[in-house]
Amino acid sequence: MPIASVSDTTGRIAPVNAESPDFLRRMATLVPGIIYIFNHQSMSNEYSNRSIAELLGYSQEEAIDMGDALMTTIMHPEELQRIGNHLETLSRSADGVQHLIEYRARSKTGDTVWLRSIDTPFDRDVDGSLLRHIGIAMDITAQKNAAERLRKINRELEQLTYVATHDLKGPVTNMASLLQSIAQRSDDLPPAYSETLELMMEVCQQANSKLNTLVRVSEASTGQFPLTEPVNIGEACASALEELKGDIDRLGAWVVTDLRASEVSFVPGALPEIVRDLVHNALIYCPEGQSPEITIRSRKHEGTTRLEIADNAGGLDPERDRDKVFSLFQRAHAEPPGDGVSLYVARRLMERIGGSIELSPDASGGSVFSLVFPH
Numbered sequence: 001m002p003i004a005s006v007s008d009t010t011g012r013i014a015p016v017n018a019e020s021p022d023f024l025r026r027m028a029t030l031v032p033g034i035i036y037i038f039n040h041q042s043m044s045n046e047y048s049n050r051s052i053a054e055l056l057g058y059s060q061e062e063a064i065d066m067g068d069a070l071m072t073t074i075m076h077p078e079e080l081q082r083i084g085n086h087l088e089t090l091s092r093s094a095d096g097v098q099h100l101i102e103y104r105a106r107s108k109t110g111d112t113v114w115l116r117s118i119d120t121p122f123d124r125d126v127d128g129s130l131l132r133h134i135g136i137a138m139d140i141t142a143q144k145n146a147a148e149r150l151r152k153i154n155r156e157l158e159q160l161t162y163v164a165t166h167d168l169k170g171p172v173t174n175m176a177s178l179l180q181s182i183a184q185r186s187d188d189l190p191p192a193y194s195e196t197l198e199l200m201m202e203v204c205q206q207a208n209s210k211l212n213t214l215v216r217v218s219e220a221s222t223g224q225f226p227l228t229e230p231v232n233i234g235e236a237c238a239s240a241l242e243e244l245k246g247d248i249d250r251l252g253a254w255v256v257t258d259l260r261a262s263e264v265s266f267v268p269g270a271l272p273e274i275v276r277d278l279v280h281n282a283l284i285y286c287p288e289g290q291s292p293e294i295t296i297r298s299r300k301h302e303g304t305t306r307l308e309i310a311d312n313a314g315g316l317d318p319e320r321d322r323d324k325v326f327s328l329f330q331r332a333h334a335e336p337p338g339d340g341v342s343l344y345v346a347r348r349l350m351e352r353i354g355g356s357i358e359l360s361p362d363a364s365g366g367s368v369f370s371l372v373f374p375h
Contacts, residue, residue, distance in 0.1 A: 032051065032138075033051055033055075033136045033137055033138040033139070034048055034051045034052045034055055034056075034115075034136065034137040035047075035048065035049040035051070035135075035136050036048040036049075036052070036063075036134070036135055036136075036137070037133075038119075038133055038134075038135065039131065039132055040087065040090075040091060040129075040130050040131060040132065040133070041125070041131060042068060043070070043071065044064070044066065044068050045063050045066075045070055046064070046132070047060075047064075048063045048064070055107075055113060055115075055137075056074060056105060056106075056107045056108060056113060057107045057108030057109055058108050074105050074106060075104075076103070076104035076105060076106055078104070079105075082101070082103060083101075083103060086099065090121055090130060091121075091130045093121050095120075095121050095122055095124070096120060096122070097120065098118050098119070098120050100116065100117070100118050100119075101116070101119070102116045102117075103115060112141075113139060114139070114140045114141040115137040115138065115139060115140065116137065116138050117135050117138075118135060118136055119135035120133055120134055120135065122134050168211055169208070169211050172207050172208050172211060173208065175204055176201070176205070179197065179200055179204060180201070182197060183198075183201065228267055228268075229266075230263050230264075230265055231263065231265070231266045231271050232262060232263055233261060233262055233263060233264060233271070233298050233307060234257075234259050234262060236271040236275055237257060237259065237275050237296055239272040240273075240276035240279060241255060243272075243276055244276060244283070247280070247283050251283055251291070252291045252292075253286075253291060253292035253293070253294060254291060254292070254294070255294045255296070256294070256295045256296070257297070258295065258297040258298075259296070259298045260298060260299045260300070261298040261299050261305045261306075261307075262298075264305050265353070265373070266349075266353060266373065267349055267353070274342075274346045274349075274371065275296070275309065277346070278346075278369050279294055279296070281311075281313075282294050282309065282366075285311075285313040286311070286312065286313045287313070292312065292313065293311065293366075294312075295309075295310045295311075296309050296310075297310070303375055304355075304372050304373060304374055304375060305372075306370050307370070307371040307373070308368055308369070309369045310362045310364070310366065310367070310368040311362065311364075311366040312364040312365060312366040325343055343357070346371075350371060353374065354374045355371065355373045355374050356371075356372045357369065357371050358370040
């Protein structure tokens with residue numbers, strides 16, 4: 001039998017029975033949460049400790065006197081269906097198994113209180129049906145409110161970023177067009193002005209490139225893109241490789257495709273771009289003096305479709321570099337230069353459709369990037 005220790009009036013340590021009714025009552029009083037026993041037949045609380053008064057404003061007696069009106073009185077109306085499903089799950093559960101649920105309750109004054117309950121079946125009727133479960137409910141209102149404030153701030157920042165990047169593209173594009181018009185008459189300008197004009201056009205190109213990058217990040221972060229639709233993997237890969245044909249030929253790269261899965265549901269236009277970026281990385285990061293070898297394969301695997309781009313580039317450690325590779329404005333290599341955006345965008349797009357992008361080592365010593373699409 002469990003034994004706890006307390007001091008008696010003489011200051012000596014005296015053992016107490018940790019399962020005695022008096023000890024359990026004292027513990028129930030001290031626990032900073034609502035301890036309750038719920039009867040599944042009467043749909044009412046048979047017991048609750050005094051914390052119910054502190055969290056919801058009802059006395060222990062008031063909670064018991066509510067009887068089967070307890071749910072409709074204390075629970076937020078929008079939570080009743082979820083609570084009903086939770087009770088049904090408990091009724092089918094084995095004794096001693098813990099079940100967690102977070103829900104909104106209403107205090108006696110009408111305020112919304114978020115609770116997290118851990119419930120455990122512990123008593124059954126003679127026919128084996130669940131008679132009672134015991135639970136403890138903790139107040140998580142502060143955490144929920146803080147999380148909601150953070151979500152609101154993030155939504156506002158995403159909206160601000162999206163509007164700013166898209167609104168800035170117009171003026172920069174217009175400026176580039178004006179400079180191009182002037183450049184067409186550059187023969188009429190003094191040499192010093194022509195040099196300044198070239199610098200201004202270069203600055204406009206840099207600004208436009210940076211804005212395009214920020215637009216891609218904004219769209220990936222805020223979900224400002226069309227709904228998914230069926231995308232042919234073969235066509236997407238062919239488009240990407242055609243765009244990179246010059247680099248592939250120049251570097252003497254060997255590219256093999258093995259496409260055993262033909263279609264996925266994805267954001268229109270995004271798959272060729274992701275494949276192009278991954279193949280381009282495999283080309284430019286291949287060690288000097290070595291011919292790039294790239295394999296593009298697709299297959300069905302455990303309820304998903306996997307599109308894999310494997311290379312012999314080397315230089316990436318999946319464990320060490322994974323966070324850098326898929327993070328915004330971070331890169332695993334200092335050279336050649338890049339913006340550290342393409343794989344971040346790919347990761348966000350894949351996550352938004354319930355998929356993922358993974359990095360793993362290849363048997364050749366290179367890397368394998370896997371796009372995992374849900375069915």
